[in-house]
Amino acid sequence: MDIFERILANPGPLGQYADQAYGYFMFPKLVGEIAPHMEFQGKMMLNWSLNNYIGLANHPEVRKADAEAAAEWGMAYPMGARMMSGNSDLHEQIDRELAEFVQKEDSVLLNYGYQGVVSLIDAVLDRKDVVVYDEQCHACIIDGLRLHIGKRFVYKHNDMESLEKQLQRATKLSAQTGGGILVITEGVFGMSGVMGNLKGVVELKKKYNFRFLVDDAHGFGTMGSTGAGTGEHQGVQDGIDLYFSTFAKSMASIGAFVAADKKVCTYLRHNLRSQIFAKSLPMPIVVGALKRLELLRKHPELRQQLWDIVEYLQNGLRERGFNLGVTQTPVTPIFLQGGVEEASQITVDLRENHQIFCSIVTYPVIPKGLIMLRVIPTAVHSRDDVDKTLHAFEEVYQKLKNGLYKKEVPQVSEGMI
Numbered sequence: 055m056d057i058f059e060r061i062l063a064n065p066g067p068l069g070q071y072a073d074q075a076y077g078y079f080m081f082p083k084l085v086g087e088i089a090p091h092m093e094f095q096g097k098m099m100l101n102w103s104l105n106n107y108i109g110l111a112n113h114p115e116v117r118k119a120d121a122e123a124a125a126e127w128g129m130a131y132p133m134g135a136r137m138m139s140g141n142s143d144l145h146e147q148i149d150r151e152l153a154e155f156v157q158k159e160d161s162v163l164l165n166y167g168y169q170g171v172v173s174l175i176d177a178v179l180d181r182k183d184v185v186v187y188d189e190q191c192h193a194c195i196i197d198g199l200r201l202h203i204g205k206r207f208v209y210k211h212n213d214m215e216s217l218e219k220q221l222q223r224a225t226k227l228s229a230q231t232g233g234g235i236l237v238i239t240e241g242v243f244g245m246s247g248v249m250g251n252l253k254g255v256v257e258l259k260k261k262y263n264f265r266f267l268v269d270d271a272h273g274f275g276t277m278g279s280t281g282a283g284t285g286e287h288q289g290v291q292d293g294i295d296l297y298f299s300t301f302a303k304s305m306a307s308i309g310a311f312v313a314a315d316k317k318v319c320t321y322l323r324h325n326l327r328s329q330i331f332a333k334s335l336p337m338p339i340v341v342g343a344l345k346r347l348e349l350l351r352k353h354p355e356l357r358q359q360l361w362d363i364v365e366y367l368q369n370g371l372r373e374r375g376f377n378l379g380v381t382q383t384p385v386t387p388i389f390l391q392g393g394v395e396e397a398s399q400i401t402v403d404l405r406e407n408h409q410i411f412c413s414i415v416t417y418p419v420i421p422k423g424l425i426m427l428r429v430i431p432t433a434v435h436s437r438d439d440v441d442k443t444l445h446a447f448e449e450v451y452q453k454l455k456n457g458l459y460k461k462e463v464p465q466v467s468e469g470m471i
């Protein structure tokens with residue numbers, strides 16, 4: 055069969071909705087500066103869908119640093135992979151500063167988070183090694199594991215008993231193969247807001263011999279007394295052997311890094327294929343990252359502002375009877391009973407009648423019969439934004455309970471789809 059014939063006949067779980075969903079439910083265009091209020095299809099929306107946790111995306115000092123660096127360096131410099139011709143003093147400076155910020159000896163800049171994790175897993179594993187990972191790990195971890203030829207065992211989400219069982223199997227197997235064990239989880243699970251039980255994993259190091267990789271994409275900058283992440287928050291940063299985060303969230307940019315012991319980072323610099331075979335990050339990204347990091351360090355009040363909004367929002371929702379699962383972080387999921395049809399009607403109602411834009415998640419990402427509104431508070435949201443949202447969600451909740459979304463056909467405005 056022709057490959058194109060096959061893929062066009064089976065467009066995939068999301069692709070099957072391409073025509074109905076384009077521009078509204080998928081690939082929506084948010085217009086204007088990154089902020090709590092942005093334009094969508096000609097209307098201003100109160101926007102709860104961006105991971106701009108600390109509000110750095112549009113911080114005047116960040117915008118100035120980005121613009122000045124772009125004017126000074128352009129987007130090309132330095133050319134080539136870092137190993138060949140693409141290194142600079144500032145690239146080395148950001149490696150050092152990131153390491154210091156997350157309390158590790160050294161770090162290595164990565165061009166992208168997703169690719170970086172895939173490559174990191176590939177670089178540290180041998181076919182003899184055994185991986186044990188949380189079942190809810192992000193796609194970049196799952197896809198990195200596809201490159202692993204050796205065995206992998208999955209443990210039940212955050213379940214330390216299940217992890218221990220898998221560690222026992224992994225220990226037996228690695229004794230036979232002569233390999234090692236790598237445990238992988240996330241600092242903060244980006245859908246549910248649940249923290250990875252890093253403390254529990256590190257505790258198991260006393261009984262089992264393994265290395266520990268944490269993807270802290272949502273924890274970096276938001277968690278811990280200095281913002282160093284979920285390991286710091288749980289007091290186990292030292293027990294994390296490979297600490298990863300992206301710049302795509304609190305740093306409001308692009309790029310990523312992995313931090314570890316000095317010798318491990320030296321190994322990674324010489325073995326991370328995503329970096330050796332790719333051009334290094336352009337200077338404006340590096341200069342911009344240095345500025346963002348400086349702000350994270352110098353302005354802890356930004357993190358405090360984030361947490362004020364998080365608490366105000368989450369307390370307000372809980373007081374109104376909403377089920378937020380067990381989030382312990384800024385990621386705020388709101389679980390409602392309903393199907394995909396009701397979820398799309400809620401989306402339309404929120405956007406068209408309340409001017410609220412947030413992500414809505416349904417089966418197959420979460421179990422059938424559940425709808426999850428995913429709200430991401432940031433340091434630049436106001437209490438007024440929260441009040442409006444609480445009011446809107448209450449109305450939507452009542453309508454859902456009264457079965458109104460089952461009956462109503464959403465009012466589709468012109469150009470909406």
Ligand SMILES: Cc1ncc(COP(=O)(O)O)c(C=O)c1O
Pocket residue numbers: 166167168169171192194240244269271272300301302308309310
């Ligand atoms: C947990 C997690 N890991 C990795 C990534 C990928 O990072 P990037 O966007 O830099 O590719 C994301 C999403 O951005 C994420 O949520």
